[in-house]
Amino acid sequence: IELMNLTKQWYQRRVRGLDTRKTPPRDVKISPPRVAGSRCRDTASPSGSPSLERKDSLRRRNGGGSLGAAVWDRLQSPLPMEPAPEGHIVPAEEKTGHERISCVSMVKGHTHSVQSVSVHGKIMVTGSSDRTIRVWDLSDGKEAQRATFPDPVKKVVYKTEESMVYALTNQCLKAWDIRTDPKTCRSTTLAEFPSALLYPPGSNFIYFSTGISVRSWNVSQWTAGGVLHGHSGHVMCLEHVQLENKKYIITGSRDHFCKIYDATDGIVSSRVPTATLNPPHFDGIESIVCVNEHLYSGSRDTTIKQWHLPTKKERGSQRPAHKDRVQALTYVPTLNALASASRNGTLKLWNEENFGAAKSDQTKSLIVEINAHPGSSIQDVTFHDNNIYTASGGCNCENMGH
Numbered sequence: 001i002e003l004m005n006l007t008k009q010w011y012q013r014r015v016r017g018l019d020t021r022k023t024p025p026r027d028v029k030i031s032p033p034r035v036a037g038s039r040c041r042d043t044a045s046p047s048g049s050p051s052l053e054r055k056d057s058l059r060r061r062n063g064g065g066s067l068g069a070a071v072w073d074r075l076q077s078p079l080p081m082e083p084a085p086e087g088h089i090v091p092a093e094e095k096t097g098h099e100r101i102s103c104v105s106m107v108k109g110h111t112h113s114v115q116s117v118s119v120h121g122k123i124m125v126t127g128s129s130d131r132t133i134r135v136w137d138l139s140d141g142k143e144a145q146r147a148t149f150p151d152p153v154k155k156v157v158y159k160t161e162e163s164m165v166y167a168l169t170n171q172c173l174k175a176w177d178i179r180t181d182p183k184t185c186r187s188t189t190l191a192e193f194p195s196a197l198l199y200p201p202g203s204n205f206i207y208f209s210t211g212i213s214v215r216s217w218n219v220s221q222w223t224a225g226g227v228l229h230g231h232s233g234h235v236m237c238l239e240h241v242q243l244e245n246k247k248y249i250i251t252g253s254r255d256h257f258c259k260i261y262d263a264t265d266g267i268v269s270s271r272v273p274t275a276t277l278n279p280p281h282f283d284g285i286e287s288i289v290c291v292n293e294h295l296y297s298g299s300r301d302t303t304i305k306q307w308h309l310p311t312k313k314e315r316g317s318q319r320p321a322h323k324d325r326v327q328a329l330t331y332v333p334t335l336n337a338l339a340s341a342s343r344n345g346t347l348k349l350w351n352e353e354n355f356g357a358a359k360s361d362q363t364k365s366l367i368v369e370i371n372a373h374p375g376s377s378i379q380d381v382t383f384h385d386n387n388i389y390t391a392s393g394g395c396n397c398e399n400m401g402h
Contacts (some may be wrong), residue, residue, distance in 0.1 A: 085109065087134060089141035089399075100368050101349065104387070107136060107397035109143060113376075114391040116197075118158040118165075119384040123178075125165050126397055127153030133167055135178050147182030149174065155197035157206075166219075168197040168208050173217060186222060191215070198238035198249070205266055207249060209235035214251060216267040226267035230259050230276075233284060241290040243309060248274075250295060254284030258297055258307070275312050281305065289329040289338070291352060296338055298326030304340055306355050316356015318365065322346060328381040332388065337367055339388055341378035346371055347390065347400070372398060 087109015092102075107114075112129035119125075123144075124136040129152040135145040151170035158165050165176045173194075176185035196209040205216045205225055214235055216225030233255030240263070241248050249261045251273075257280045259273035283301035290296075294315065295307040302320035307313070322342035330339050331352075338350040349367040356365065372378060376394030383389075388400040 087136070087143040089136060089138070092398075101370060101388070101400055103372070103398050103400055105141070105399045107399075108395075109134065110395045110397075112152075112395060113393040114379060114395065114397050115153060116155045116380045117382055117389050117391040117397055118156050119382060119387075119389055120158050120160040123158060123160065124389065124397075125156050125158040126391065127156035127167055128395075129153070133165060133176070133182075135165070145178055145182075147176055147185065154194060155208075157197055157199045159199065166197065166199060166206055168194045170194065173197075173206070173208050175219070175222075188217060188224075193234055195234060195236050196238040196251075198240060200240040200247070203240075203266070205263075207238055207267075209238065209251075211235075212253070212255075214238065214249070214261075226269045226271060228261050228267065228271055228273075230261075230273040231255050231257070236284065236286050237288045239288045239290050239295070241295070241309060243293070250288060250290070252285035252288045252297055254300075256280035256282065256284060256299075258285060258288060258295070260309075260312075277307055277312060277314070279314065283325075286325060286327050287329045289331055291331045291338065294352075296329055296355075298329050298340055300325040302326060302342075304329070304338075304350075318350065318356065321350075322348065328378055328390075330381045330383050330388070332383050334386055335367065339381055339383065341372070341381045341390060343377040345373035345376055345378060345392070347378065347381070347388070370400075372400065 087107065089105050089107050091105050107126065110128040110130055114126050114128045116127040117124065122138045124138055126134050131149050131152055133147045133153055133156060134143055137144045149169055153167050153169050155168040156165060163178050165178055167174045172191050173188040174185050176182055191208065191210045193211040194208055198207045204218055204220050206219050207214055207216050211234055212231045214228035218225050231251065231253040233253045235251050235253045237252040239250045241250060246262065247264045249263045251259050258277040260275040261271055262274050281299035281301050281303060283299050285297050285299050287298040288295060293309050295309055297305045302322050302325060304318045304321040304326055305314055306316045308315045321340055322344065324342045324344040326340055327343055328341040332339050332349065335349065336352050338352055338355065340348050340350065346369060348369045350365050351367055354364045372390055373392040373394055376392050378390050378392055380391040381388060390398045390400065
């Protein structure tokens, strides 16, 4: 109460020009309550307060500052996380799924949700909210390496030729050579609300979203490139495609739109979209994938749309494709099918040739539906070597064979 009164008096004096201090008084000696029927004051500390030695220790730790500032700094500091045990890949306890596709093995070891998975050759890389990137050897089913960062990992991309892992955290983009110590990894400047990461094959630029824009980064020189503008909502997914000797970057955003940018000569400056796909979704777009001349977009409105890129027209849609939001898409070339994953843990395979059939005739498009992760969401899905890999909010990753 005394602090509030002093702050009020300071504000009134400052308005009148009688006080030149720019900030209100902070260090105020609060008088202890007076005991009824006594003229003396109790000088003892209230119950539960730190001892004098503890107060001096906190002040010294804070560089001589006030006790309140020291406590505030401690509250603002990140909580320590216990080191997780070494992970491993185990066979599925029982054959679950469908006769055409079933769970073969599970990756265990992460302590929080697995946000992203990338597989090339015999190496699988996973990024998790437990602030770790783990490298798995698929040949022996063991965890090969691990990198720990201060922030949760949202997306990972592994490049076999360079033995490099590119990771997008809550703060920045990181590049880690898995042959070296994780402490030697390189980082970009701070990013705002990062969500999507894309490294096109044969390109010198890597792209990552920062809020409503997309930044390009020159990997060979490790310098900033250009910026893609045009969205009014957070960019959640990125994709690349080559049409008629031209390269394009396609973005999906929570403003319900997909936009196309020309990236033939690399993006080294600010650019606006060359085309916007209409009509938009009814909710934010969470995932996109290109298959030949078609683009598929999965949305929070439970719909998957098929777009014909040369004409920029919608060719078909599945409405609804899932009972919950569509969070990940990938192409399965061995089945000529589109794989879609939902927040309710279901995985569906769609026939690409018959995609977009009416709801009453959906059986012609739907190949198989399985409950891949009961009780948890699927954050990411990818295909490699006749297997579908899913990253789950249930702290594990599954290998689905067909």
